[in-house]
Amino acid sequence: MKAARAALGLVSLFAATxxxxxxxxxxxxxxxxxxxxxxxxxxxxxxxxxxxxxxxxGAAAWDKPAGASGKSCADCHGAASGMKGVAARYPAIxxxxxxxVDLGGRINLCRTGRQQAEPWPAEHRDLLALEALVALQxxxxxxxxxADPRLAPFRERGAEIYRRRQGQLNLSCAICHxxxxxxxxxxxxxxxxxxxxxPIYRLEWQALGSLQRRLRNCLVGVRADAWPLDAMEYVExxxxxxxxxxxxxxxxxxxxx
Amino acid sequence: xxxxxxxxxxxxxxxxxASAQEAxxxxxxxxxxxxRSLTGRPGDAARGRAIVANRSAGLCLLCHSGPIPEERFxxxxxxxxxxxxxxxxxxxxxxxIVDGARLNPDTIMPAYYRITGLQRVARPxxxxxxxxxxxxxxVVAWLATLKE
Numbered sequence: 370m371k372a373a374r375a376a377l378g379l380v381s382l383f384a385a386t387x388x389x390x391x392x393x394x395x396x397x398x399x400x401x402x403x404x405x406x407x408x409x410x411x412x413x414x415x416x417x418x419x420x421x422x423x424x425x426x427g428a429a430a431w432d433k434p435a436g437a438s439g440k441s442c443a444d445c446h447g448a449a450s451g452m453k454g455v456a457a458r459y460p461a462i463x464x465x466x467x468x469x470v471d472l473g474g475r476i477n478l479c480r481t482g483r484q485q486a487e488p489w490p491a492e493h494r495d496l497l498a499l500e501a502l503v504a505l506q507x508x509x510x511x512x513x514x515x516a517d518p519r520l521a522p523f524r525e526r527g528a529e530i531y532r533r534r535q536g537q538l539n540l541s542c543a544i545c546h547x548x549x550x551x552x553x554x555x556x557x558x559x560x561x562x563x564x565x566x567x568p569i570y571r572l573e574w575q576a577l578g579s580l581q582r583r584l585r586n587c588l589v590g591v592r593a594d595a596w597p598l599d600a601m602e603y604v605e606x607x608x609x610x611x612x613x614x615x616x617x618x619x620x621x622x623x624x625x626x
Numbered sequence: 627x628x629x630x631x632x633x634x635x636x637x638x639x640x641x642x643x644a645s646a647q648e649a650x651x652x653x654x655x656x657x658x659x660x661x662r663s664l665t666g667r668p669g670d671a672a673r674g675r676a677i678v679a680n681r682s683a684g685l686c687l688l689c690h691s692g693p694i695p696e697e698r699f700x701x702x703x704x705x706x707x708x709x710x711x712x713x714x715x716x717x718x719x720x721x722x723i724v725d726g727a728r729l730n731p732d733t734i735m736p737a738y739y740r741i742t743g744l745q746r747v748a749r750p751x752x753x754x755x756x757x758x759x760x761x762x763x764x765v766v767a768w769l770a771t772l773k774e
Contacts (some may be wrong), residue, residue, distance in 0.1 A: 535746040540736070
């Protein structure tokens with residue numbers, strides 16, 4: 370009995386050492402891993418995942434001409450499948466710009482610049498649908514922020530915001546999502562804040578929504594002033610969060626409680 | 627679970643019921659306690675229990691669990707409130723609610739009766755304490771009854 374236990378101990382020690390040596394001892398968790406079986410199943414099954422309805426809307430929008438140019442996304446980009454890997458590397462700094470945009474921002478640049486159409490307002494259904502379509506092409510791909518040194522100051526500001534206490538309740542993102550991740554806030558497991566699945570279908574919203582919307586939920590929760598919808602702070606936070614999640618797999622469109 | 631979250635956020639949005647614009651009552655910290663009632667009167671334990679249970683007023687059960695069995699979804703970020711009245715005196719409880727950061731600057735517990743040292747407070751809550759002096763006293767009175 371004793372010998373068996375010792376052997377078992379040795380085996381697990383070896384397994385752990387081996388895992389560390391392989392760099393596979395992953396302590397980061399997607400929010401997916403904290404969900405119950407029913408929600409995981411809803412996300413995994415494309416016929417049950419409500420986000421896939423938006424992907425269909427996005428596919429229609431992809432082919433539809435818009436703006437004074439009369440061009441569709443497909444006219445320049447071809448099939449949506451060509452967008453594989455794109456969502457995994459945003460926020461990024463577009464050509465000719467000096468600050469990063471998120472995926473929605475990039476789509477709106479195409480709208481205004483190429484299609485000569487009005488930009489979509491934040492959380493517009495068609496914008497989210499196109500984001501979902503583009504992000505789906507990266508499903509299973511590792512998050513891979515670009516090696517652009519100009520991103521560093523934005524990422525650092527994001528990290529600073531993440532650690533700064535704010536609001537009447539005087540909490541920072543880090544207090545909940547780093548220091549207390551895995552514990553329960555009013556019966557709900559606090560996730561580690563890895564943006565692996567945006568845009569997400571959140572049951573609490575009964576809708577598809579952006580990371581920005583999710584961040585605003587937390588700001589409201591701690592009774593802090595939410596930044597305006599076009600504020601750079603959201604992009605800075607996302608730049609930081611995507612860097613922390615580097616290598617984790619894209620799940621878009623994810624389902625979350 | 628989702629419903630609990632929804633409720634928490636909706637209530638947080640809708641009702642700054644607890645907040646008050648009254649001038650802050652002065653208090654004296656002695657050691658790790660505020661010995662005297664903020665209002666000069668004892669609180670009401672039954673009202674205190676209701677404040678603790680209310681997710682938009684006390685917010686306590688977001689982080690703590692406590693002997694309030696009808697509230698199903700309770701937090702695990704902070705110690706259980708059960709037995710708080712055995713562990714702490716009323717004065718000690720009062721300071722921990724009013725401004726726990728005076729005892730531990732790294733505490734995650736919000737200061738329930740302080741309006742300074744906060745950043746980017748949402749407009750409906752600006753200049754307001756999380757609880758009024760009366761509500762602090764009510765909560766103190768209830769917690770003091772929790773003997774193990």
